Amino acid sequence: MVGREITKDDNELIPKLRPQVQVRLADEAGGVAFIKTHNALLMDEGQPVINPAATAGAVYIVRNPLDVVISLSHHRGKPIDETIDFMACEGMRTVIGEKQVYEIWGSWSEHVHSWTRSPHPAIYVMRYEDMLAEPAKTFGGLARHLKMNPSSAELDSALEMSSFESLQAQEKEEGFRERPEAATANFFRSGKSDQWRDVLTASQIDQIVTKHAAQMKRFGYLPD
Known part of the structure; x- marks a missing residue:
């Protein structure tokens, strides 16, 4: 779209071009294009970060911030x-790098609120914990949201091929291109819930709950 490499000096250019890029992606897809994003559902310099004109819907995955951290x-x-402070930073956005433009994350609470503040028929919200505890029910709902009607055998096969163990094996054999150089473990590291009970201190838990209580309560994440 620009005709050259994007640089760190292009911050003012990104908000204007991002919606156009999304339209182009949709036009060139020849069908539905599945795009993963870490962006919050916000405006950026008067422009939508997620262009509704090019978007059919969304799947939003929310996870307990006590484990996210x-x-x-x-x-x-x-x-x-x-990282606790990082997740509480309102309006937080990443920087332009060699591989991508900046993203607007906001705080964990801002991000969750932006995507889930009101029910929307085009947005399917799923909890990470439900993906682990009730995969058939959770992903069956996702399939219906995507206008698919898999048989039980097809759904079971898809779940098996995309299991955490399968992804770990693939990363071990082939690597994973989105694993950052700064990472201290594999990208597919654990895939479990409630790790925070054995890892976080009481003070750390209290800080996270204090900063994100409202959204945590909405999704059943407040500790007993």
């Missing part, structure tokens, strides 16, 4: 205490 700490190669 552990995963993100490994992913970024940063201490947990620093």
Whole structure:
């Protein structure tokens, strides 16, 4: 779209071009294009970060911030205490790098609120914990959201091929291109819930709950 490499000086250019890029992706897909994003559902300099004109719908995965902080700490190669502050940073956005333009994440609470503040028929919200505890029910609902009607055997096969163990094996054999150099573990590191009970201190738990209580309550994440 620009005709050259994007640089760190192009911050003002990104908001204007991002919606156009999404339209182009949709036009060139020849069908539905599945795009993974870490962006919050916000406006950027008066422009939508997610262009509704080019978007048929969305699948939003929410996860307990008490576990997110552990995963993100490994992913970024940063201490947990620093990651707690990072996740509480309102309006947070990444920087332009060699492989991608900046993304707008906001805080964990901002991000969750932006995508789930009101029910929308085009947005399917699924909890990470339900993906683990009730995979057939959770992904069966996802399939119906995508206008698919898999048989039980087809759904079971898809779940087996995309299991965490299968992904770990693939990463071990072939690597994973999105694993950052700063990561202190494999990208597919654990795939479990409630790790925080054995990892976080009482003070760390209290900080996270204090900063994100409202959204945690909505999704059943407040500790007993």
